[in-house]
Amino acid sequence: MPFLRGSLGFERFSVAGFQADRFGDEHIEIFTQNAAGRNESSSTENVHVGFLAGDHLFDQAFDLSKNVINDAVHFSVRIDTNQIPAAIRAAWLSMELAGYAKDSPSGVPTKSQRKEAKEAVEQRCEVETASGKYRRMQQFPLLWDYANGLLYFGGSVGNSSAYCTDLLERTFEIELRRLGAGVIAQDWAVEADRYAEIDGLSPISFLDGETTGGHVWANEHSNAPDFLGNEFLMWLWWTLENESDTITLADETEVTLMLAKTLSLECPMGESGKETISSEAPVKLPEAMQAVRSGKLPRKSGMTLVRDGRTFDLTLQAETFGISGAKIHLDEDEEFDDEDRIDAIRTLGETVDGLFHVFCDRRSSDAWIKDIKKITKWLNVSDRSNQKAAA
Template sequence: METYMPFLSGSLSFERFRVENFDADSFDQEHVDLMAKYAAGKFETNSTENVHTGFLGGAHLFDQDFDLDKNVINDAVHFGIRIDTNQIPSAIKNAWLQMELAARAKDNPSGVATKAQRKEAKEAVEQRCEVEAATGKYRKFQPFSLLWDYGYKMLYFGGTAGTASGHCADLLERVFQVELGHVSAGTIAQAWAIEADRYAEMDDVVPAGFCPGPVHGSVAWANEHSQAPDFLGNEFLLWLWWTLETQTDTITIPDGSEVTVMLSKTLTLECPVGESGKETITAESPVKLPEAMQAIQHGKLPRKSGMIIVRDGQQFDLTLQAETFGISGAKIILDDDAEFENEDRIEAVRTLCDTVDGMFHTFCERRTNETWSKDLQSIQNWLAPVQQRGNQAA
């Protein structure tokens, strides 16, 4: 059966959430029954401001069938969540209101609706909204694919973090009595620091100054609600760029394995103080183009980069978002004669995340090491020569 859920086919795009307080040792029939109880479409009303969130079985937009053999694959639960809304667009409601006001005010000497008429018009619009909502013509279904790797305590959400992921998190937390925390560059760095006994050093880390001039205390795109050092994701991409250009195309990650890396396809750069804007460069190898180098020489930082990574013979093409570590457009490259089962796909998702995180852990080790000042100086020297030529030309 064909599935629209990309964790089992096609390219992968997701953000991650840490799952805490799931008490069970495994995902059992009782959990499957809970999904069926709160399946998408089981609870509907005609309310004009209604938002319903429910589980999907994974086969299609209206799949309400859940089964251990079907949904549990390689110690992970593959399923979906659908967000149903039944909202009249505000532009339509406003148009109806203006029509009602005009009809009531047309016989008034002033041509303007009275206070009582405005109240009547508003009530008429509310009644019309209820009638129109009941028809279902404004109902929308928004499905999202999810993979819950309960052994790894990780939820892969097939979308970007925002209102939709908030609705999904609310449903999972309410039904399964768990707690979800969004994974970002900063939270990955903090978790690594605790494991590596570097938390004090990580706690002291502030944005680095890669170019001459005052060092900025924060970045313009920082999440004001988070204390996690997400800016390390931007610095990681710049460090990776520098490493690949000046030293080696192979990164050794903490487990001892080697990852071959190439930055490719797309590169988004932005000024960390919000002065000179944002630019996206698309090319086979964007970092090789002069405009990319000029951007970082003038203080811009990478916010997103395409890359090809190869580890233990497994290749992935993907785009990495620096602060959230969200992965998009990831393709698992196989030999022509290779067959890939669902279990292999799940394992590939784990390998992809372990590999990206492993490279970041290598960076975090260097970033919190006493020798970071030498790396920083080398990066500054790498950026400086062309910038100096530019100053002389000016």
């Protein structure tokens, strides 16, 4: 089961509307009734979506003791497509038209011949799809932490996640909401009675401390302030370089961290392109600071986190708060079962969110005025140092 073995990669959704206070046999039956491959339609070219029990691509053996672990349900969704690729359709049509053109005195197919060619291609598509030759199966692991009202989706958000979340919402009559940086900030603001402050924020330039326009990568369909994810990574970089490598969370636990392995930056105005730096400590390299000095902002960063004696390696995507390549470090003699693994996944998400909440607290308070002045000064000093070194 992917969430229980190896490295982790996921994006998260909040879950609302689940009426039961525990997961029981009746829910296992719902999974079984909607298992992948169980309900096929007569159409030869469509998309089938169904649940899997998690072990492999054809696993339909759902069981309470197998799939429910530590107040969380581990399962998968399989998406089956049975479609002829557009390039193959186009090739078949070209071949049909070439045959008509060869027999035509003018060398060009007539209008009626074009229609016949299209009909011939459609008939061929029906035969080929019925054979299953072009059937494609994709499996996506999910972890439904119903104790905390969260869904971990083992992939990046897109068409696949839309199929998965739609299936879950229809089947269990729940409501799922994607937890990107902006939504996480808004949820924190409601709890902290800071919603007006967070809602009134605009993207800021770290070079001069002034507000700027939107980012080219911003989701035009969302009003959530996802730009705070980019600013969070920038603030984290400055904090670790100039203040401390240990940050105290709201619950008074401490997180020691470093930015490591990879750093991706992009110009928010779309003027100077993208840059990805791979190194044990990418933020220590001069090209990283030069990229920020040119106006780029972090969009993705690798990091190592230590909290309560547990160490994690991961890569965090700024706007979506998607986590990839996450590894849970274990002691050599540590006993670590599936329940411990679920707890570690929870701790990882809570730790990343807790760090972001610390940033949101400062970003929406008077403390931000001091922080942005220090960050701007730090960047300017670094720039002057680079210029002096170059001279």
